[in-house]
């Protein structure tokens with residue numbers, strides 16, 4: 001088989017695939033009536049496409065791609081606010097490169113940079129801190145973006161800035177959390193999900209207990225997974241076995257990296273610096289209760305929203321998504337990316353219309369990048 | 381940005397700020413070690429860690445580090461992380477406009 005060479009341990013992969021088929025048959029899963037498993041993390045989405053796992057597994061297993069790509073769920077209004085801050089006099093706006101091409105209402109950060117704003121791509125909030133130290137006469141703003149994996153990094157950076165008494169460093173906080181959108185999805189009466197693959201690196205920070213409600217309140221299995229192909233296949237098997245046995249539990253396939261209690265230092269820093277917003281807007285999913293974090297009042301001096309009076313600090317606002325964009329329907333698993341009228345027409349990785357086309361972890365970009373290659377392989 | 385990359389801690393650079401030098405795929409980069417600190421910082425020298433946006437988040441063994449790096453390379457994420465590190469360095473050195 002062609003795929004075999006791509007796996008570190010093709011024999012093990014074959015064995016797991018065979019067991020997946022056995023269990024799927026035992027459950028009675030078919031192409032018409034599949035078991036739907038959502039992989040929450042965008043890194044998993046990328047890996048599933050990269051290795052064609054959705055094609056390798058039994059036809060009765062369907063992957064639904066979850067909302068776990070922070071770039072993809074960033075609403076247009078937040079991009080506009082970034083541009084607004086970046087274009088202020090004296091500001092150095094720093095961001096992860098991933099966010100540069102996300103379209104805003106008028107422009108992306110990339111376009112704002114081309115227009116003269118001082119926007120710099122950095123690897124880490126530590127780079128932004130260093131820029132603030134080196135440029136005391138400038139305002140250095142870091143665009144804090146991401147789930148619980150990156151939240152500790154900005155929390156620790158703000159603590160460090162406070163210790164040093166830096167006056168010209170602030171964070172535009174857009175950190176979001178994984179459990180709340182999952183709860184929102186599970187509350188949707190049209191929800192058809194049978195189980196979940198839980199994010200590995202997010203769980204390294206928060207542990208596995210924040211997912212207990214998925215098993216206890218909603219009776220769905222969830223297995224926290226690593227992102228190597230064999231990790232993912234094993235996790236699919238573990239979800240299927242739970243369904244076959246009528247169990248709903250939180251299991252940890254990635255225990256070699258994920259401790260059940262998470263990382264205590266990270267959790268303490270997050271709790272010290274951040275509190276939950278009453279609600280936060282997600283692209284394609286709308287406002288979700290308690291799903292976003294904001295900087296606590298005691299660190300207000302490091303909160304760009306307060307410093308520049310933008311975003312939630314400036315009052316309620318909502319920017320509708322662009323015409324013809326189906327990102328919301330794709331993100332909730334209602335349609336496949338290829339069913340969007342803009343897919344490959346108005347929307348490609350070079351000229352993304354929707355956020356799902358921007359990042360390699362977005363479902364649309366993954367379809368675009370890998371669907372063609374795999375189609376050709378199948379025809380060989 | 382979401383997936384960590386393995387790196388080896390090669391020296392402690394600033395105990396007060398909890399900073400260390402790490403080597404990631406042959407590239408040296410200063411990182412924060414607060415989240416993996418458990419006792420004297422010097423004991424971390426030589427250890428492998430999963431590094432997320434400049435912060436060591438979890439200690440891993442050498443074999444896990446090698447296999448994770450391999451998976452990241454296949455996904456193109458390792459190259460992305462290294463490019464981002466280079467961008468970060470450039471951002472610091474960019475002249476004042």
Ligand code: SF4
Nearest residue numbers: 326327340347354364
């Ligand atoms: S093709 Fe573009 S517009 Fe359509 S759902 Fe995907 S990202 Fe959104």
